[in-house]
Amino acid sequence: MGFLFFNKNEPEKKRTQVGSMYKTPLLPIWVTQVNGSYGVLFCTARDLVTDWKTERYFCLHYYNGHFTQQAEATITIDTRTRVDSIDLDRQISIWDDDEEIEKKQPSLEQCLHTKWPESNIDWNGETPFY
Template sequence: MNLFLTGRAVSYLFNGKLAYDKKQKPLPYPLIGQKERAELGCLFWDKTEFEVQDKTEVGSMLKTPKLPIWLTCVNDVYGVLFCTIPDLLSHWRKEHRFCLFYFTGQASQIQGTKLTIDNRSGRNDPDGDDEEQKIPSLERCILTKWPDAVVNWNGTSPFV
């Protein structure tokens, strides 16, 4: 996937190089991640990692690509998430309110999905775990890039 997105075959999605583990012990060999921003990005969410300590980490080099196009992997379903505003990621104010389009190519998705992302008002944190479980996986994937965003599905039933 990294080779496709960046033209470099590295094994990890995080930024830079890791020479130490979480306990600050040296690794036998450094783990190499992304060194620079890519043209296309990547967003990842897997429900099996929801409560796991060692989650797959996607670094800012892939979360903030040069173009607003992301390959997504949501619960092992690949898709494309994109914005039609080419300079969306060039200034933080452009990220206040915008639309993203999502396609998977799966038979269950009859038409493209238009999502409205609103970062202006902030997300209300749910009080209980029951509310937390109701957030659709695609929305959780989007929240890895914009953590306080409110995602409006515009009448489409969340399917991922």
């Protein structure tokens, strides 16, 4: 089982780094800690962490146990297409405040980018977890 971490209150240059062994577990299951809240992220394709071709385009399922989450969230990750080439409205500028950054790139997405940098993340019609 792996571990992914993101805390929006940490300065950009002093972010907590999770080791590569935690980011690449034997099975594609990760415990996440995003802004102090825990969740579970997993993929039903067992070869996700062993076959680089599978890691190009895949779905992850996310549960955080929070009462506001009524059903699983299925998130599609596309590592072939960079996030900044998809949606100009979601690009972060130096003039954005913390609230605008969170709306453009929710903390869970930023957590996922610690494992799959610059990937495109599709919430498949679900409201992103902020």
